[in-house]
Amino acid sequence: MRYGSTVPTVTRVIRDRIESGRYAHGSQLPSTRELADDFNVSGATITKAMQNLAADGLVVSKAKSSRIVHYPEGAAQTERGTTTVVVAIGGLAGTGKSEFGRILARLSGTAMVDKDTTTRAVVEASLEALGQLASDRESDTYLEVIRPAEYRALLMTLQENLECGISVVVSAPFTKELADRAWCDRLQALVTRLGGELHVVWVRCDPDTMRTYIQGRGAARDAYKLANWDAYLDGLDLDMRPEIEHTVIDNSAGAPPLEQQAAELLARIAR
Structure with a gap:
């Protein structure tokens, strides 16, 4: 340099x-x-x-x-007198991860880092530059080249917040990552090394609510899912859970409001 x-x-x-x-x-x-x-x-x-x-x-x-x-x-400013907390929120598409993350961040006053918000524009431009549709989320180009880079960027953003002593809510599917115990261990080690406390959340909901969420957001990247809904649903593991200690948030119809569940989670974290 x-x-x-x-x-x-x-x-x-x-x-x-x-x-x-x-x-x-x-x-x-x-x-x-x-x-x-x-x-x-x-x-x-x-x-x-x-x-x-x-x-x-x-x-x-x-x-x-x-x-x-x-x-x-600088150390005193970073510590702020409290433990820095990371809440990593995962879940299948359309379960309400981003909404739960936003509610949690608003209630706690922490930073909010959502994968789609953080990386979507760059992902779409990169896909087009590589000759793919901006909405592509199924090709080898996306899965093997773009997606890993998205998650690296997400973790780098998480790390920078921790280094500055700022608690952070991170929202992304994490379907591949949280199913991998070694990846979970690396995330835990990263957060611990930076003096933070990790809490993992898995958001789930019933298929009807999931489809309603996906339809309602009107994103081009969801076109394949909606056009092939039954096949898409058959390919999901609706019972998947993270390979690390976690809290399950239920966003199905009839479940308690997300704000109530977020407040309960924050109360447990504060104990």
Whole structure:
């Protein structure tokens, strides 16, 4: 990366990384050689930049030339006095995941990250660039190229919120992911490593409600499902549940309102 070769410029960029939490309080900075390669400068430039940061109290030198970030103010802002919470909401198409996520976020005041909202425009443009219909969600191109990238982007967004000390509700089908115990373990490890607390939710509903949801949103990507409803329904595992501890939310006709179920979930999380 080329930010410039002057000591003030390098000092400024490293300071920005510390104050933004990319270099967290108490963590060890990359070595002089690694930073010199990163900025395309000499080791002497990095050494002088570190001296500037040490003079400002942002870096503490330890034995064997290691340097530790000292920015407790950032850690205090990140902690906010409470545990950072991640609620990962999964479920089949048309079960009401996004609605439940929005209700949960509105009640709790946390960030809301929905897969469709976050990635749809990029997904559609990418599919068209690859010669597919923007509405395609069935081809190998989508399933093997685009979909994995969607979920990587979603987890990167989740991670950035956690690094900033912000609780987050993440909504996506997660049908493949939550059925994979190894993936669930990796998600749990990521959230734990960043000081968060993970809660997984699975939203379900009866087939009639599911179809009503899908019809009501009028999305082009659902055309195949609706045109082949019986075959689509036969291909679903309506009894699927995540391979990790989770809460089931029922959005079937006759079930308690989603807002009531969201409030009950938040009360359990707060205990």
